[in-house]
Amino acid sequence: MGGVTGWTRRAVLGAGAVGALSACSSDGDRPSPSPTPSGSSPTTSGKIRWGRLERSVRGTLTRPGDPAYDQVRLLQNPRYDGEHPLAVLSVASEQDVATGLIFARDHDVPVALRSGGHSYPGWSGGGSPRALVLDCRPLDQVQLDGATATVGAGAALAHVYEEIGRRGRAIAAGSCATVGIAGLTLGGGVGVLTRALGLACDAVTSMRVVTADGKLRTATADEEPDLFWALRGGGGGHLGMVTSFVLDTVAAPTISSTFLSWPFPAAAQVVEAWQQWAPTADDRLWSTLKMLGGATHPGEPTLLLSGTWTGPTAELDGQLAGLLDHVPSPSVRSDHVRGYLEAMQAYAGSGERESLAATSHVMYDALDDDGIADLLDQVRAAQSSGLKEAGISMDALGGKVADLAPADTAFVHRRALATVQYTATFPPGSPRSADDYVRGFRAAMLPHWGNHAYVNYADPTIEDYLTAYFGANADRLTRVRGQYDPDGFFTQPQGF
Numbered sequence: 001m002g003g004v005t006g007w008t009r010r011a012v013l014g015a016g017a018v019g020a021l022s023a024c025s026s027d028g029d030r031p032s033p034s035p036t037p038s039g040s041s042p043t044t045s046g047k048i049r050w051g052r053l054e055r056s057v058r059g060t061l062t063r064p065g066d067p068a069y070d071q072v073r074l075l076q077n078p079r080y081d082g083e084h085p086l087a088v089l090s091v092a093s094e095q096d097v098a099t100g101l102i103f104a105r106d107h108d109v110p111v112a113l114r115s116g117g118h119s120y121p122g123w124s125g126g127g128s129p130r131a132l133v134l135d136c137r138p139l140d141q142v143q144l145d146g147a148t149a150t151v152g153a154g155a156a157l158a159h160v161y162e163e164i165g166r167r168g169r170a171i172a173a174g175s176c177a178t179v180g181i182a183g184l185t186l187g188g189g190v191g192v193l194t195r196a197l198g199l200a201c202d203a204v205t206s207m208r209v210v211t212a213d214g215k216l217r218t219a220t221a222d223e224e225p226d227l228f229w230a231l232r233g234g235g236g237g238h239l240g241m242v243t244s245f246v247l248d249t250v251a252a253p254t255i256s257s258t259f260l261s262w263p264f265p266a267a268a269q270v271v272e273a274w275q276q277w278a279p280t281a282d283d284r285l286w287s288t289l290k291m292l293g294g295a296t297h298p299g300e301p302t303l304l305l306s307g308t309w310t311g312p313t314a315e316l317d318g319q320l321a322g323l324l325d326h327v328p329s330p331s332v333r334s335d336h337v338r339g340y341l342e343a344m345q346a347y348a349g350s351g352e353r354e355s356l357a358a359t360s361h362v363m364y365d366a367l368d369d370d371g372i373a374d375l376l377d378q379v380r381a382a383q384s385s386g387l388k389e390a391g392i393s394m395d396a397l398g399g400k401v402a403d404l405a406p407a408d409t410a411f412v413h414r415r416a417l418a419t420v421q422y423t424a425t426f427p428p429g430s431p432r433s434a435d436d437y438v439r440g441f442r443a444a445m446l447p448h449w450g451n452h453a454y455v456n457y458a459d460p461t462i463e464d465y466l467t468a469y470f471g472a473n474a475d476r477l478t479r480v481r482g483q484y485d486p487d488g489f490f491t492q493p494q495g496f
């Protein structure tokens, strides 16, 4: 869950081969640009026939020097604004994806796949190494047929909620408005309805995927079952470009939201009680506990809980008693009852671009007193860090997430208590102190939580990342990769 600053503010306020291009021609195309100081690749030899690609697609190819280049190359996180991809192909169809992949393959050009552009390590930016970005944002159509939604892989979450919600249907996904359905769902996808409905990937019944060989495939439980398994929790960027998802929806629930906050000195008691209560609460109750310090909170770090309840509104207090009976009274409480669409819009962040560093844990064990003390020391350290807003968010798992076994999809953390996110926002400039803060926080918690991590909060510095992200599912993911990308065409870091 992201949108840290916005959240705080709101909380307090209440297959066939498709398309093919030959490698060489002399059609008078512009030469490739000179490499930037940070980028050198075989693709900078001046022999890439970009014009051929441009003429072979319905979408738009944007290259350095084109008026739109400095707009389309940007990711959501300004820390990557210095990334300069070789080109950005904004695809208009599945065929464009296949054409782009085959072109890249024929010209030995790396590709970066992009949906919402929120990749924490900036892997969808195509900057290092310089790559051809395949941007699927134009594929953002959302169609609803009864209870079944077909969602283009480029749709932002806000658009999906709008199209589904206004027809009285719902899915569970994340809260940030501009996160892409593709990146989020391929890594699992947690959000305010996760305990009530499951992960975003649990609602997927079918995907259209273009694999490294340029083949357009349909992945379901019966067709390409290994690919279908791997794309539900294995993360994006390694197996192919998904072009659309078919998702089961449910009747849109009424959502009761509650925001609670306490003075920071209550933190030890609240953490202890929350970790016992939140993952085992009624499935219809989800909550996140956040402790955030930094310049935004000059007095003391904030201690906030956001809860989402989809049962009868009158029963919310009874549900919260499992927590509130064990902690001091909150100093602030603010409740809202809304329809699904209205609630999801309220949870969504402002969409403003803000530099962010982040990493993660997945929590399998409740903290003992020493663990809680270490956690709170790290939160306090944010006060003198010079960062805008920094700290930790713990998002409850359990509920419907645990109805599936760890091996049922590639998302292995079915038995965990919570996903944990360490975040730091920072003013324009070097990310170093923000990276140091979040990674130092994670390192301090390693003795307590081990090395588990969530692939959607990818961190290139996590050691033994295969085990951290995928546990016992890593071996099967490696086999699926060998089946669908035997030559290692996709070069995104932290592959399997």
Ligand SMILES: Cc1cc2nc3c(=O)[nH]c(=O)nc-3n(C[C@H](O)[C@H](O)[C@H](O)COP(=O)(O)OP(=O)(O)OC[C@H]3O[C@@H](n4cnc5c(N)ncnc54)[C@H](O)[C@@H]3O)c2cc1C
Binding pocket: 001, 002, 003, 112, 113, 114, 115, 116, 117, 118, 119, 120, 123, 124, 136, 153, 173, 174, 175, 176, 178, 179, 180, 181, 182, 183, 184, 185, 186, 187, 188, 189, 190, 191, 235, 236, 237, 238, 240, 241, 242, 243, 456, 457, 492
């Ligand atoms: C502000 C913010 C809020 C967030 N909130 C949540 C949340 O509530 N819940 C949650 O679970 N996560 C959340 N995340 C994490 C988010 O799920 C991941 O960062 C996710 O990978 C972003 O997906 P994207 O499509 O926006 O990003 P992108 O950068 O476009 O893609 C992310 C990854 O997926 C790959 N990819 C993109 N499109 C495709 C495609 N069509 N086919 C195959 N691979 C593809 C990319 O190559 C990249 O590796 C949040 C992140 C941020 C920054």
